[in-house]
Amino acid sequence: MRTFRIGGVHPHDNKQFSAHQRIVECPLPKQAIIPLVQHIGAPAQAVVEVGAKVKVGELLAKAGGFVSANICSPVSGTVTKIDQATDAWGAPMQCIFIDVEGDVWAPEIDRTPDLVRSCTLEPKAIIDKIAAAGIVGLGGACFPTHVKLLPPPGKKAEVLIVNGVECEPYLTCDHQLMLEHGEEIIVGIQILKRALGVDRAIIGIENNKKDAIAHMRDLAKTQLGIEILPLKLKYPQGGEKQLIDACIGRQVPSGALPIEVGAVVDNVATIYAVYEAVQKNKPLISRVMTVTGKQVAKPGNYSVRFGTPIDEVIALAGGVPANTGKVIGGGPMMGRAMDHTEGMPANKRLSGLLFLPEAESVRPEEENCIRCSKCVQACPMGLEPYLLQRLNELEMYEEMEKHAVMDCIDCGCCVFACPAHRRLLDGIRPGKAKVGAMLRERAAAAAAEKK
Amino acid sequence: MKNFIVAPAPHAHSGDSIRRNMLLVILALMPAYVVSVIEFGYGALITAAVSVLACVGTEWCISRFLLKEKKQSIGDLSAVLTGLLLAFNLPSNIDWWIILIGAVVAIGVGKMSFGGLGHNPFNPALVGRVFLLISFPAQMTTWPLAQGFDSAIMGQAVTDANTGATPLSLIGQGKIADLPSLWDSLMGAMGGSLGEVCALALILGGLFLICTKVITWHIPFAVIATAAAFAAIAGAFGGAPEGMCTGKYVAYELLTGGLMLGAFFMATDYVTSPMTACGKLIFGFGIGFIMMVIRTWGNYPEGMSFAILIMNACVPLLNKLRPMRFGEKRK
Numbered sequence: 001m002r003t004f005r006i007g008g009v010h011p012h013d014n015k016q017f018s019a020h021q022r023i024v025e026c027p028l029p030k031q032a033i034i035p036l037v038q039h040i041g042a043p044a045q046a047v048v049e050v051g052a053k054v055k056v057g058e059l060l061a062k063a064g065g066f067v068s069a070n071i072c073s074p075v076s077g078t079v080t081k082i083d084q085a086t087d088a089w090g091a092p093m094q095c096i097f098i099d100v101e102g103d104v105w106a107p108e109i110d111r112t113p114d115l116v117r118s119c120t121l122e123p124k125a126i127i128d129k130i131a132a133a134g135i136v137g138l139g140g141a142c143f144p145t146h147v148k149l150l151p152p153p154g155k156k157a158e159v160l161i162v163n164g165v166e167c168e169p170y171l172t173c174d175h176q177l178m179l180e181h182g183e184e185i186i187v188g189i190q191i192l193k194r195a196l197g198v199d200r201a202i203i204g205i206e207n208n209k210k211d212a213i214a215h216m217r218d219l220a221k222t223q224l225g226i227e228i229l230p231l232k233l234k235y236p237q238g239g240e241k242q243l244i245d246a247c248i249g250r251q252v253p254s255g256a257l258p259i260e261v262g263a264v265v266d267n268v269a270t271i272y273a274v275y276e277a278v279q280k281n282k283p284l285i286s287r288v289m290t291v292t293g294k295q296v297a298k299p300g301n302y303s304v305r306f307g308t309p310i311d312e313v314i315a316l317a318g319g320v321p322a323n324t325g326k327v328i329g330g331g332p333m334m335g336r337a338m339d340h341t342e343g344m345p346a347n348k349r350l351s352g353l354l355f356l357p358e359a360e361s362v363r364p365e366e367e368n369c370i371r372c373s374k375c376v377q378a379c380p381m382g383l384e385p386y387l388l389q390r391l392n393e394l395e396m397y398e399e400m401e402k403h404a405v406m407d408c409i410d411c412g413c414c415v416f417a418c419p420a421h422r423r424l425l426d427g428i429r430p431g432k433a434k435v436g437a438m439l440r441e442r443a444a445a446a447a448a449e450k451k
Numbered sequence: 452m453k454n455f456i457v458a459p460a461p462h463a464h465s466g467d468s469i470r471r472n473m474l475l476v477i478l479a480l481m482p483a484y485v486v487s488v489i490e491f492g493y494g495a496l497i498t499a500a501v502s503v504l505a506c507v508g509t510e511w512c513i514s515r516f517l518l519k520e521k522k523q524s525i526g527d528l529s530a531v532l533t534g535l536l537l538a539f540n541l542p543s544n545i546d547w548w549i550i551l552i553g554a555v556v557a558i559g560v561g562k563m564s565f566g567g568l569g570h571n572p573f574n575p576a577l578v579g580r581v582f583l584l585i586s587f588p589a590q591m592t593t594w595p596l597a598q599g600f601d602s603a604i605m606g607q608a609v610t611d612a613n614t615g616a617t618p619l620s621l622i623g624q625g626k627i628a629d630l631p632s633l634w635d636s637l638m639g640a641m642g643g644s645l646g647e648v649c650a651l652a653l654i655l656g657g658l659f660l661i662c663t664k665v666i667t668w669h670i671p672f673a674v675i676a677t678a679a680a681f682a683a684i685a686g687a688f689g690g691a692p693e694g695m696c697t698g699k700y701v702a703y704e705l706l707t708g709g710l711m712l713g714a715f716f717m718a719t720d721y722v723t724s725p726m727t728a729c730g731k732l733i734f735g736f737g738i739g740f741i742m743m744v745i746r747t748w749g750n751y752p753e754g755m756s757f758a759i760l761i762m763n764a765c766v767p768l769l770n771k772l773r774p775m776r777f778g779e780k781r782k
Binding site: 006009011012089169241245251252253254256320324325326327328332333334335336337338339340341342354356358360361362363364367368369370371372373374376377379380381382383384386387403404407410412415416417418419420421423425426429 | 452453454455456457458459460461462463464465467468469471472527529566567568569570667721722724725726727773774775776777778779
C-alpha cells in the first residue's frame, strides 16, 4: 500500500468516539456572528449595510482581492451591526452580526435532496460559480478554491487528487461526509475534472476508513477516470505535498505549488461544497464539524451554519466535559488551543472541536536534546528540526533559510516524536516568520532596484 | 468565562521519553549480561554492580554538590546505562577500586564536565574504559577464561591459571590452535571483557533495539559490513593467520572482541552519533575501518573503543550532511 516517502509519525487515531455518527443538523442560532476573514488572503469587503434584510445564500461580503473569498449569508434576518468581535484567542476580528429571523432562502437555491448528475457548463462558468459561492479549502488551509482552478500561464493540470485522508487524529467529518454524501462528491469530482480539463482523478483515503474506501469504490465503478487509492496510515498524509507524493509519486519542489507537478488537490468536503454550488446553486454557508474527546457525552459530526456560536454546538454534544484542560479548534496535531469558547462562531476554518482532559493538556517539562535524531527521522519535509530550533535561539536567520526552514509545514511530527519533550516548533515557527519577512524584504528591494 | 490551557500545537505526543529509551537499551543488554554471569560468575555481578552504583553516585554528587542543580538527572537512567556499558567493557576479575576510577572518569570527565546528558562529544563509557586501558594496562588485559557458572559459583578464585588471552590476541600471535571454536565464540564461551563475549546475545539485543525503533539499522550495518569486507580483503591478500581460511578469519573477526557490543550498543549512543542516515552510514564505515586498521597493524589486539572515540570526534563534521529534503531531485 502506498504512502509518502519521507518521515511521518503514527499517532493513535482516536476516531472511535465520533466515527459513524450520522451528521446532525445544528439548530439555527438567535444571532449569527460572521467573520470577514475565514480564508487565506485579503479580508472580504462587506456589501450589506446595517439594517439590511438578508436571505440565506445572499452575498454579505465580496472577495477583497484575487486571493480572497466571498462570504454568503448562512442565515436569514436583519444585519444589526458590522463591528469588531473577539475571537477565541482574544484577537479582534471584523464581523457582520445578523439577528436571525426564520429560515428564508434565496429563491435560486435548489433545496431538494435530489441528486443532479449532469453538468454541461463551460470550465469558466464552473469556476465563476465556485468563486461566487465563496468556496475555500475545507481541509484546514482555507485557500480559495477558484484560485487553485486557474493554473498560472504555461502550467497544465494533469490529475485531480482528492483528499479523503483525514490524517488528523479524532476528526471524522470527512469520513462521515464520504459515507453520507459519496454520490455528491463523485459528481463534484466530475465537475472539477471538467473545470480543470483533466481526465484523471485519484481519491486518496487512509486505510483506517475501510468502509469509505469500499463505498467510494462502489460509487466510482460506473464513472470514467476516478480511481480510489487506499493509503497506508501515516501522519501527515493529508498534507498537500505528502498526498501528491503518496498518490502519484511526484514531489513538489521546495517553494513551488502542486501545479508544478501537474496536480491539483482538493478535500472531499470542498468538493461536496463544489457540487452544491454548481448543481444546486447553494453557496458555502455551513460545514460538518466533528465535536469529540474522550469525555464528551455525545461526540459526533454536526452540520453547522457559519456564524453559529460554537457554544451551541458544544451544548448539542453534551457540553464541556468537567475535567477539560484544552479545547482545540481542529485536530490535536495542528489545531489551535482556544482560550475560551464564548462568542466564537463556527466558520469555514473550524473543522472540529476537541476536548482534551487536563492530564493530556499540560506539556511535560523539556529535557536536554539527546541528539537521538528522531525529529529528523519524523520530519516529512526532510528538515533538521533540532538544528532549526537551535538556529532560531541563536537568531541565525540566514542559516535557517539555508536549512530550508520555509519548507516547514507546521505538522508537528518533530514535537510529537521528541523523547525529550522539546518544543521544537515553538522555536521554528517564529524563525520561519522572521525568514519569511526577510525574503519579502529582499524581493521588494530587488523589485525596487529593477525600477 | 472559563479559560482553558493555551499552548501551541501539536497537542499530542508519542509517549516516548529519554527514560524509556534508556530502559529499552538496558533491557536489550540483559541477554548478554545473563550469559556473562553464567560464564564468569560472581565477578560479573560484582563488576556490574560497582560500575553502575559508581556511575550513578558520581552523577548525583556532581550535580548535587558541584553544579548545585535543583533537579536531579539520574532518573533518566542514562548513568545506569553508562555504568552497565562500562562494566561490559571490563574484565570481570578487575579490582573494585579500578572500576571506581573508571566510573568517575566516565561520568565526571566524559559526561558532566560538558554539561551532562546531551552535551558530551565522546561516549562516556568508552572514555572511562580507554582511561583505564592506558592507566592499568596489565589489569585491563588479563581476562579470566569463561569457566561456566558452576565452577565460578564454587568459589574458585580467578588465578593466573585460568586467565588467558582473548581470541583476537591469539589471532594476532598466530596461535590458532588455542582459539575457541566458532560456536563457542558465538555463544560466549571464551575469554574477554564481561559483556562482549556472547555475540549471539548481543545481536539479539541489537535487533530488539532496531525493532523497537530505539536505534536505526544504519550504524550497526555499516560497522559490521565494513569490518567483514576489510577482513575478507585482508584474508584474500594473506592477512589471515597461517592455516586459517579467509571465511573463518572473517567470522572470527566479527564474532570476537568488542565488535558486536560496539556496533549495536556503543556506536549507536544517541548523543555521540550523527543525526542523518547518510552521516550514520559514514560514521559506521569509519568505525569499522579504523577498528580493522588497529586490529591488523596496531599495538592493541582490539580497536573498537578507539575507533568509536575517533569517529565521535568526527560527528560535528558529519552533521553537516543534510538529510534528503522533500522535493529534491533524486539521482
